[in-house]
Amino acid sequence: MLQIAINGQLHRFQERLTILDALRFVKIEIPTLCYDERMKPLGGCRLCIVKANGSPHPVIACSTQISDGMVIETHTHEIEQLRRSLLQLLAHRYPADFVREFPDKEFHRLIRAYGLEEECTGKTSPELIDESNPYIRVDMSQCIYCYRCVRICEEMQGQFVWKIWNRGDAVRILPDSETNLRESSCVSCGACVDTCPTGALEDKSVLSLGAASNWTRTTCAYCGTGCEMNVGTREGQIVVIRPVQDAPVSRGHLCSKGRYAFDFVHAQDRVTHPMIRVNGSWQPASWDEAISFAAGALGRIVARHGSASVGVLGSARATNEENYLAQKFARTVLETNNVDCCARVCHAPTAAAMKLMLGAGAATNSFDDIERARTILICGANPTENHPILGARIKQAALNGTRLIVIDPRKIELTRYAALHLQLRPGMNIPLLNAIACAILEEDIQDEEFLNERVSQFQEFRHFIQEWTPERAALLCGVEARKIREAAHIYAREKPAMCIHGLGVTEHIQGTEGVMCLVNLALLTGNIGKPGTGINPLRGQNNVQGAAHMGCDPGTLTGSIPIKEGSDLFATVWQRPIPTQQGLNLLEMMDAAEEGHFKALWAIGYDIFLTNADAHATRRALSRLELVIVQDMFMNETAKEFGSIFLPAASSFEKTGTFMNAERRIQRVRKAIEPVGGSRPDWEIICDLARAMGKGDLFSFRSPEEIWNEIRSVWKAGAGINYERMEYGGLQWPCPAEDHPGTQILHKTTFSTGTQAALRLVDYKVPEESADDEYPFILNTGRTLYQFNAGTMTARTPNSLLCGGDFLDISTQDAQRLELFESELVRVRSRYGEAVLPIRITDSVAPGELFASFHTPHVFLNFLTGPHRDKFVDTPEYKLTAVRIERYSGL
Template sequence: MTENNKTDEKSGVAGFMQRAKQQAREKTSETTVTESAPFKAFEQTAESVAKNTMTEGQLFDTADALADYRLSDVNVTDTTCGHCAVGCRFDLYTKDGEVLGARPTDPEKAPVNGISTCVKGKFTYSYVDDEDRLTEPLVKENGEFREASWDEALDRVVEGLGDIIDEYGPDALGLIASSKATNEDNYVMQRFAREVLGTNNIDNCNRLCHAATVEGLAATLGFGAASTGLEALEETDCYLLTGSNITEAHPVFATRVKQNVAEGAELIVFDPRKIQAAEYADQFTRVEPGYDTTWINGMIRYIIEEDLHDEKFIEERVDGFEKVKESVQQFTPEFVEKKAGVPPEELKSAAETIANADSCMFGWALGLAEHTHGTDNIYAIANLALITGHVGDSKSGLAPFRGQNNVQGGGGDMGPLPNNFPGYQSATDDENRAKFADYWDMDIEDMPDEEGYRLTEMFLAADDGDLKGMFVQGENPTVSEPNIDHAQKVLEDLEFLAVQDIFLTRTAEHADVVLPATSTVESNGTYTSSSRHVQLVKRAIEPKGNTKPDWAITKALAQRFGYEWEYETASDIMNEISDLTPIYGGVSHERLENGEELQWPVWDEDHPGTPYLYDEKFLTDEGDELAHMHVAEGIDPAELPDEQFPLVMTTGRVLYQYHTGTLTFREEGLTEGYTGESFVEIHPDTAAEYGVSEGEYVTLTSRHGTAEMKAAVTERPSPGEVFTPMHYFKGGANNLTKEEPLDPPSKTAEYKVTNVQLTAEGQPEGERTPSEIETERDEPTVTTDD
């Protein structure tokens, strides 16, 4: 153990978890490297972790340690993971308010993951007791924070929001809900926006990731969610994965895919980078970033031209086939190769495999959605599934892999959206408005009747002087919004900003009031997974300090505005959700506690849930029970390389970090080595052209900003393309991305294609302390009464 890694030895389970984390760090540092040091060390460790999610013999077997420990001395809580949206469930072991570790629960209680967990779900709990946890409300005076009572802090928020309403009207406010918070938290937040404040200006981080998926699938099929269940993930005959680095972003899903591929399923991967999943693929095809609609349309054209489409399925269940058939005529194999870089023989091979398969699952993540024509990309992949008849059965369908732990439920289903009530019921439809107004005992005239601003539109509206204040719950837009400089300026110039979170994030630093919330292990409620499983989250330890659940804070604010809500528990809120939200009509905490596996739609209390969608009918707004194909027209990305900015930068996740790093940067074992700072992957040919060496610091400059980061020389990207993770503030990708233009239907920004220039700094590896680069910052001053 190095001097920097020495810690006080703990005993029992806590000691075991400490030693296991140390083993993880040592495994990474001891890996033999033959290529890019950061890349190779990471890849081999990621592969080890992925393999060990498959069996009881996991890398660090918490079960054995706990078997040697007196279980009577620890508390065991079965709960749902608070990281990604796979929806893993496990037992959380705690003692005296400390989280000791996670262990797979009874597989019957964990329908999505069984006995599997990934490294984050297993180990990442140091944040709960981090010395920077917010435990008291903060108010800012003369540019400095001081601790305050709840009464003072809540009064300040009500005053700040109320003053803006009085002077400018409710639509001068913007609310950002949290996809990490529970369904119940998010339902209450959207009610607060509409009933108490009187605005539809509420959105969440779904806008930055899968909003195009929701728009495209809802318009084509009916619901903005996965049509598949777990059977397709585990037993389909064919996978098309695109824009999804599944082994790093969703490793437990990746385990299921790799197991099925080992048993004979075919795996096709289309991606700009040679991601790890490509190593298991029957076919891997590199594509040019930003040209997904092009190659998918080319595949559709080929299938139709060769009479490989499912004519019976199309005739009986699909509308719009002829207009799509006509629209794809320009996407010849030659055109696709010129634009998207896909060789004709690879296009044909993939098309024939998909069309001839008995079943096929189409999986994607942000690589397909985060574009200025992201909705067109979703139209295209939905069209491909429809013309091959691979929708509406247990082993086929469309499967977007969602990001945040509750972005499916809290980010969409619960209605923290500018255009939808809970359950994707239009917020501008008079019948829906009347239903919610009546239930909430409010005058329908007071219910907002126009769509509100989407998330990035809020920042643009603030730029124009139309938005004066924000209330942000559990999100960190200073890091996640495109063009960090622009986002920071907007927050600095607001007349009032309130932030509700568990840490003083970079967004909270700009706030006038900060309200301390409970973390996932201190909360009760539900999360909804990518597969539409609604699952219980249970409080494993008591809330730290003077923190409160998000919904309870929102209720207290509503009370100060004169609204008496009768919720006493999260279960009470779910009962209201089920009354108002048809797809959650039969969901209750009681059913979930009794062990029922519920995937929405759950139409009533006797309904068993829906493992896969559209077996009998599609549910689009047209009401004709048909799927409605839409022409996908987008071709070129919003900006193209030129002499000044000749390289194309794309972005994504890495295994050991998550989103803006609020939680994972605080886990020592996840920030050792290069994962503690931003880096850029560069192809050896590009590195040679620019004179860049492995581990050297380089500067990337775009039309929108600049960032310095470490170089990882690897063949993952193509020559002329570079990759940068999305998680970092210093040197991170969003210093370079742009806030305009937006995808017209979804209002999602173009994260996946940014043109950059590269400058070698000439600073060799070893002259910095990488694990401190991201975390070091000018901390705001906080005064206390002590």
């Protein structure tokens, strides 16, 4: 510990603190303008000067480290006069109007504090205003050249948008396009706005709606990263969202969706009152009428066809508490295990593979291990577009020396920073991953100590894998054997090595086995159970991890406990027997509906018609149902064509509860505004319907916290996570007791299945889809940066101005051969259907391959995808469809 004197008072501090750190620790404020704790200190503005050790020259507090015995004075007359002089230099060209209009800006507060309002004599220059970005207004009349925008874009986002042009009096800060923000490489994350101390960069929503009068800390409702944010409201409306500085996941950062895409809450087409379809048309109804209608219809169908004929779908957009109630409703009110959620069509293969091999179907490590890893293997994931905050952290790690291996059919942004890009053919994950394993053993670079202590069936695996030489795999996957061996060497030798994977692994007919192959690599090299290692799936939606973990799965109860194993405990807590008949998953429900055996479906926050693969089969199945209850914010495609009852749900901004992110972290969701119109939180709707069906005693909850406490009583691994402990930053399970700190890394000494994990022998199966003369292209599908899944939320925000409808990526070579031009509409046909969308000519896809997004209903891309499914969990094959391209004539 170091002892220093500050303004005559002795204090003790840890080493390696700066003077500014020490001052803030003892709550002594000094002015700063170029400082932001998310960036490296610059010391450019010099306002944080202090007197140290009696020296006649002041020192800069933000970049000077404390030393033992240091004597610091912070507000001497001389220091204050120097600060005032520095501020005068900045004030003389600054417009006074902005100081009065936005008094809470950092710079404006200092201007007033030092009595410099009259010094502000600058004028606004129209040529310095840029309105091109739908969210951000640029007015460089207010720029004081602190360079915070430049630095945060480099050091946090890694985008390098803002550039310093010229020198001296001619210096200017402009985007890299040298024109406007819209034409630059800006990704609209808003970090530059967040750090700007003056308003040179400002959110347009604040300018149009006014500054926020209330703030609420909550968790983002988009991807599974789990970023925390402060929601600013004014007169019951959201006006701005800012990042939470001390959030453990997002670390004071947000992406364009989390920060800006909130206008859907007040969208004109939001449905805010219940509706019942009568004689083919929707009619408004009261809540009592809608609940009574739904209860009566469900009761009649169960009485006539049995409990096996009905099912419930939980929602990745709903809270943990609400998904818990959804599966409890299915099992206690409807008395069926027919309950599922959208994890079925994305990461069910991950959960199955990791549960089978390691004993827990969730990420082994934390996001903080990104900065601890020496190597990061990214397989079938595109983090900078689909999980932008994690993508930015990975990008920064690469810029600081971490070695990236990217396995992807496309050239994604992170391939620019990668030591190695293995650009395999779609559907060839198994041959490639097996070949990496083979190369590890050929070069004898496996972790023998780890294998001896913690891995079984190694000799069987060695015998099997020796046939998967890099040369054999190269012929199938199109990646040079030399590169496969190089990847093996980096992953096995440059440790710790972390594996991050996404839907490019799971949404295949061998999705579960693809994840098994990744686990094999981690076990072979000892890259598991340690900091900077592990198998870490990037979950697609905000609470898809939680939805499945809460029991929205036909085979498991809350905590991913098999029904047979957990039925006694749950029956005791619920005071109802647990159904024993095997339940149907989502795809099995569709099959049974088409066959006429399944009659009613309650879909909560899930547009299954638009998002399921093989939309023709989904349409046939849904059309045969007698009852479809849709619970959502908008009249989605499922509701439009098949809905019987529409129950309007509240958004995450309008309720409380918890979400579970991809690293097993459970975080608070807090109500920032009242529910719009007559919409209600999902948990209230479920409880109302249970009461209407005579089971109100099981659903007598008065708050989400009461629901959560029941969850803790049936889920031992979450028993220690109460609402109070989740107040700031949340906790990661397992956390079995209230004095337990939570678990950052799983499998440190043992696996949930025992002391050893078994390697799996995974052979390659030829894909059901392949290119031929009639269908010469292979189509891959996925999300984009600015739109999210079915576009239910983002398509109702200005994000649509940044990226409108869906598009089809085609290589330059193929476009030239087919004489197609940029943005031309084409008809894409598969063996199952067709879609029309514009092309985008790019070198990110290889010749013979295509990539399309799937966000817009008018394109309805899933009329192209087929019926093929993973044999373990029924996850559809979204990533590989044989297609052809035709010119579109408009007919």
